[in-house]
Every structure is written in structure tokens, then in C-alpha cells.
């Protein structure tokens with residue numbers, strides 16, 4: 001068989017190791033996963049109730065346009081319903097944007113290192129990659145603007161950035177948008193938007209009026225804790241949304257996800273409480289890292305990238321043997337580092353106890 005040659009050059013996504021896999025391999029009964037930036041507090045109980053109610057309708061196709069969710073979310077964000085596009089997670093929105101804008105002879109600008117899917121989608125579409133190194137773990141927007149040329153179609157700004165957790169500020173983003181040509185699409189991937197507490201973080205929805213070449217991506221997978229239901233959304237001009245609609249699959253989001261997302265949206269108390277508990281968890285880590293003299297990137301997310309100055313894969317395996325799954329920095333372009341999702345207070349304490357032994361060289 002002869003698939004398109006270039007798809008074989010696209011890396012296959014390597015997800016965080018599943019809990020059951022680790023239990024089996026290491027003969028453990030208790031395993032904690034701090035690898036995929038999932039919400040340790042689960043999701044709003046209202047979301048679960050909405051799903052139960054929907055269980056009688058499994059035989060029906062979902063509403064392809066996600067109308068009820070669309071109306072609620074448009075109200076919540078203060079945008080028009082036609083400014084929203086829904087994806088099977090943000091991942092699918094990234095794919096739709098790539099499918100609509102990239103092909104051979106075009107290029108796309110992104111940071112190195114950033115979320116891996118921008119890169120794989122670009123390879124699949126045959127676009128050239130222009131990767132601009134992070135500066136101290138932060139998007140170098142000046143260098144990214146300078147890298148744009150005639151063939152550039154899309155620029156990816158992951159804000160906060162995964163895997164470094166850092167943000168670009170309002171003034172940095174505004175200066176950048178002024179430099180980007182009007183026919184180049186800027187994607188702001190804000191998967192961790194709801195976790196951010198830094199007042200310098202840009203509020204991008206009001207910027208859409210001035211910059212129709214911008215799309216904001218957010219998701220119900222992270223703070224809302226609905227990762228398994230796969231609901232992500234884009235906010236952009238109505239014109240851009242109508243262009244992307246041409247590449248959207250007819251029933252790309254399921255009815256269970258739609259009803260759960262609506263219910264979750266109405267429970268902002270849950271979101272606020274998760275954000276607050278997450279900041280306490282971040283402090284739990286940074287206090288200890290400071291004490292141990294370890295460096296880490298200042299995070300506005302629910303994960304932290306820390307430099308343990310030891311072989312990443314070896315540390316990763318030691319943690320696995322203790323029933324803790326994280327992401328090895330080697331897989332993320334940060335050798336020597338680990339990316340750790342902030343868990344509950346108890347989970348954080350557990351990994352910190354093991355890390356202390358690793359840092360001290362006591363765990364072989």
C-alpha cells in the first residue's frame with residue numbers, strides 16, 4: 001500500500017502513560033497520573049447529571065451545529081453565535097485550521113518548544129515549518145513576527161505555553177498583532193485560559209474586533225475536567241468561522257459532550273475553586289523547588305516544568321516504579337526536565353516526597 005509519503009514523517013502522538021498500564025507493569029495497586037494536565041478534582045457534578053439525562057437519546061445523532069451549547073457559550077463570552085466553531089477537543093480545531101490553511105508551498109510559524117500538534121498537522125498538510133526558539137521559556141514574539149514571509153499562512157501562539165507554562169503579556173501580544181500582515185492567521189491556543197491569574201495576561205476576545213485574522217481556541221478538557229468528552233471551541237470573526245465550517249465533519253462533537261459542557265459552563269463556582277486550589281498546589285511545588293535550589297518556569301497553568309538536572313527518562317522510570325506518572329522532558333524537548341501536572345494536595349505531597357529522594361540521589 002502507498003500512503004502519502006509525508007504523513008509517515010509526522011510523529012505519532014505519544015500520550016501520557018495510562019494508569020492501568022503502569023499498575024500492570026509494576027504490580028502496583030495505587031498509581032497517580034500527573035502527566036496529561038487533567039483536572040484532579042474531576043468535573044462539575046452538574047455535568048454528570050446532564051449526561052445521565054441524555055442517556056435515553058443515544059440512538060440519535062447529535063446536533064451537528066451544537067446549537068444549545070453555541071447559544072449559551074456565545075452569551076457567556078459576549079460574542080455572536082456565528083463566531084463560534086466547535087471541535088472534537090481543541091485538537092480537532094487545530095486540525096481543521098491546518099486543513100483549511102496549509103498545504104505544499106506554504107509555511108507556518110510556531111515556537112520551539114510548544115504543543116506538538118501544530119507541528120504534526122503542518123507536516124501532514126505538507127507545509128514548511130518555521131520554528132522559533134522560546135526565549136527563557138516564553139514565546140519570542142518579535143522573532144516570530146520577523147520570521148513571517150510571503151508564504152506564511154498561520155502563526156501559532158500557545159498562551160500559556162505547553163510545556164513551559166509561561167505567558168505572553170497584553171502589551172507583547174498587541175505589539176505582535178500590529179506587525180502581523182492582515183492575511184496571516186494568528187491562532188491563540190488558550191487551553192489553560194481559566195487557570196491564569198497573572199493580570200498581564202491578555203484578554204483576547206475584545207481584540208477580535210480589531211484583528212479579524214485571529215482565532216482563539218479554548219477547551220472543556222482542562223479546568224472543566226471533561227477531557228473524555230472532547231469539546232473544544234474556537235472564537236473568531238464570523239467570516240473565518242464560516243470558512244472553517246467547510247472542513248468540519250458533520251457530527252464532530254457528541255451530544256453527551258454538548259450537554260455536559262453546557263452544564264459545566266453554568267457552574268463557574270467549580271472553575272473558580274479549581275483555579276484557587278491549583279494556585280495553592282503550584283505554590284506547594286515552587287516552595288519546595290526553591291528550597292532545593294531547582295529551577296523551573298513560572299507557570300500560569302496546572303503543570304510545572306522543572307529542571308531536575310538528571311536524565312529525564314531515568315527519573316521518569318524511577319517515578320513510575322513509585323506509582324507516579326509524569327511527562328519526561330525528553331519527549332517535550334527539555335532534556336533534564338520533568339513536566340508535572342499539579343494534583344490534589346495529597347498527590348503533590350506524594351510526588352514531592354519521592355522527588356526529594358531523587359534530588360538527594362537516594363532513590364536508585
Ligand SMILES: *Cc1c(COP(=O)(O)O)cnc(C)c1O
Pocket residue numbers: 037088089090091092115158161162189191218219220221227230231232
Ligand atoms: C491539552 C491541550 C490541547 C488539546 O485539548 P483538547 O481540547 O483535549 O483536544 C490543545 N492545546 C494545548 C496547548 C493543550 O495543552
